[in-house]
Amino acid sequence: MTTISARRLTLGYQRRTILRDLSLDLPEGRISVLVGSNGCGKSTLLKALARLLDPWQGQVSLDGHDIRRRSTRAVARVLSLLPQHPVAPEGISVRQLVCLGRHPHQSWLSQWSEEDERRVDDALERTAMRDQAQRRVETLSGGQRQRAWIAMAVAQDTPLMLLDEPTSFLDLTHQMEVLELLKSLNREAGKTIVMVLHDLNLACRYADHIVAVRDGRVHAQGAPPAVITRERVREIFQLECRVIEDPFFHTPLCIPFGKQRDA
Amino acid sequence: MAEVGALRLGGFSRAVVWRPWRRVLIVLGAAGLTLLACLALGRIPLAPGALASALATPHSDLGLIVWQLRLPRTLLGALVGGALALSGWLLQQVMRNPLASPDTLGVTSGASAAAVGYFAFLAADLGSRWLPLAAASGALFAACVVYLMAWRRGVTPLRLVLTGIGLSALLGAVTTFVLVSSPLSTTLSAYVWLTGSVYGGNWPDVGQLALWFALAVAVMAPLVRFALLAALDDALAVGIGVRVQVVRAALMILAASLAGIAVAWGGAMAFVGLVAPHLARRLVRAPGAAQVVMACVLGACLVMLADLAGRTLCLPLDLPAGIFVAAIGAPFFLGLLLRQAS
Numbered sequence: 001m002t003t004i005s006a007r008r009l010t011l012g013y014q015r016r017t018i019l020r021d022l023s024l025d026l027p028e029g030r031i032s033v034l035v036g037s038n039g040c041g042k043s044t045l046l047k048a049l050a051r052l053l054d055p056w057q058g059q060v061s062l063d064g065h066d067i068r069r070r071s072t073r074a075v076a077r078v079l080s081l082l083p084q085h086p087v088a089p090e091g092i093s094v095r096q097l098v099c100l101g102r103h104p105h106q107s108w109l110s111q112w113s114e115e116d117e118r119r120v121d122d123a124l125e126r127t128a129m130r131d132q133a134q135r136r137v138e139t140l141s142g143g144q145r146q147r148a149w150i151a152m153a154v155a156q157d158t159p160l161m162l163l164d165e166p167t168s169f170l171d172l173t174h175q176m177e178v179l180e181l182l183k184s185l186n187r188e189a190g191k192t193i194v195m196v197l198h199d200l201n202l203a204c205r206y207a208d209h210i211v212a213v214r215d216g217r218v219h220a221q222g223a224p225p226a227v228i229t230r231e232r233v234r235e236i237f238q239l240e241c242r243v244i245e246d247p248f249f250h251t252p253l254c255i256p257f258g259k260q261r262d263a
Numbered sequence: 264m265a266e267v268g269a270l271r272l273g274g275f276s277r278a279v280v281w282r283p284w285r286r287v288l289i290v291l292g293a294a295g296l297t298l299l300a301c302l303a304l305g306r307i308p309l310a311p312g313a314l315a316s317a318l319a320t321p322h323s324d325l326g327l328i329v330w331q332l333r334l335p336r337t338l339l340g341a342l343v344g345g346a347l348a349l350s351g352w353l354l355q356q357v358m359r360n361p362l363a364s365p366d367t368l369g370v371t372s373g374a375s376a377a378a379v380g381y382f383a384f385l386a387a388d389l390g391s392r393w394l395p396l397a398a399a400s401g402a403l404f405a406a407c408v409v410y411l412m413a414w415r416r417g418v419t420p421l422r423l424v425l426t427g428i429g430l431s432a433l434l435g436a437v438t439t440f441v442l443v444s445s446p447l448s449t450t451l452s453a454y455v456w457l458t459g460s461v462y463g464g465n466w467p468d469v470g471q472l473a474l475w476f477a478l479a480v481a482v483m484a485p486l487v488r489f490a491l492l493a494a495l496d497d498a499l500a501v502g503i504g505v506r507v508q509v510v511r512a513a514l515m516i517l518a519a520s521l522a523g524i525a526v527a528w529g530g531a532m533a534f535v536g537l538v539a540p541h542l543a544r545r546l547v548r549a550p551g552a553a554q555v556v557m558a559c560v561l562g563a564c565l566v567m568l569a570d571l572a573g574r575t576l577c578l579p580l581d582l583p584a585g586i587f588v589a590a591i592g593a594p595f596f597l598g599l600l601l602r603q604a605s
Contacts, residue, residue: 051501110275206561
């Protein structure tokens, strides 16, 4: 297994600081969800964890070692990443796309081993993309396309998966489908999943561990009932709400109020 | 899954998608026929029987025409076209932009400026022997300048393309300046070179170009899989363990070298590097080795046909192939785009 953590991370873009002295340990084998208002730094944090951004200070550690001291290929064998708006090369088929996920396991000599083939078939199977395997990615619907990208990450066969808003631009049905798929990957294949989600209630439903980010710092973290309370939501999102228990799933259910009305 | 086969032998393994190779074989056949047509047609047209006997007797009069004039010239055109097509394919992958080509990246204009400068200032003393070297160094130099100017803690495809266009304009101005301020004879030979021509191609030329071409292909073969990954956006590529900046720099050097050696012997033959990879992509949808080979063969065909047109259509004039590259390529290209749009 692999653990990922941030140690006193400070970084930003150009001169603007986004994350300030942020430390975070993410539980192994669990689903962690980063939440926070727009611009709070949660996507930046995910990018830093995925080594897409170099920290100004501090470090991201993989199993206790600085992630930048390991080759990017070695990291790619334990950590897969689905960015927010992935773009597929023109003309590529779903199967070819999923095959790309095998890259960190391949060498000049071995570019299509039996292991590669098995993992690709398995990834297509798990994401229910087998029947779509020969279609070109640009012809897929939004939900199918997202499943294809997840299949690519699954084929990469890493204990750790990072996803930046995997449900954005999907309708509710397909959001649920993607989250159910990720949950099954966590429960059945034991993958540690770290993702950014916008929908607080879906985050509560699927997360084992919620990390609330505010102003580039970890504001609160823990199990959903501990983090998502009326006071905390007000602090994190500057939003009035009531939090009740979801009658079916028994996770916190946040009912947002406008600024004007009160109940 | 039947369409994807696997080649495995011990630790060696490759995935092979068989279907597109059928089309590659067909186009290779067409290239063979084009080559034969180039050998048969000219000021003295040869019937198939006469061509065969000329090929069989290299020292007869007709044999000399075919072996010493037409064949090296045609092969030179084929190599120039193939190299330009490979360069264009690589650049379109790396830039993730279908409009990228050796022309947009400043490579061709670098070669042109160097070549025109050579004609104007050095050719009188040195002859044309060192022209290929001057053109190739101009190409590589321009590519380096573009790369360095686009650098800002790494290079992005967009910055590369924009910088390339800017530098091309600047070098174009330099070329024009040298041309208009030179004597007429210099201007004429420089202008033919700028149009792109394989006139007077001989066996030593073919040998040298073939050597460089083979070298570039040998370097390129193991890099093709990285060229495929270069089309992914940076976050995805890093995610699967690609060292994006290293790959981008290596592929750019390779593309600039391929274009450099092509223009060194064939002149600034515009358009091949843009159109051949596009046609290849229409004929072979899936990015991969078959697409690369297709682009190369199509580029070779295009220049061979253009040279054939140049030396047969306006007899007794022998026009530079570069004129006809666009004349043949552009309508075909536009036709394909129109057909696809409807």
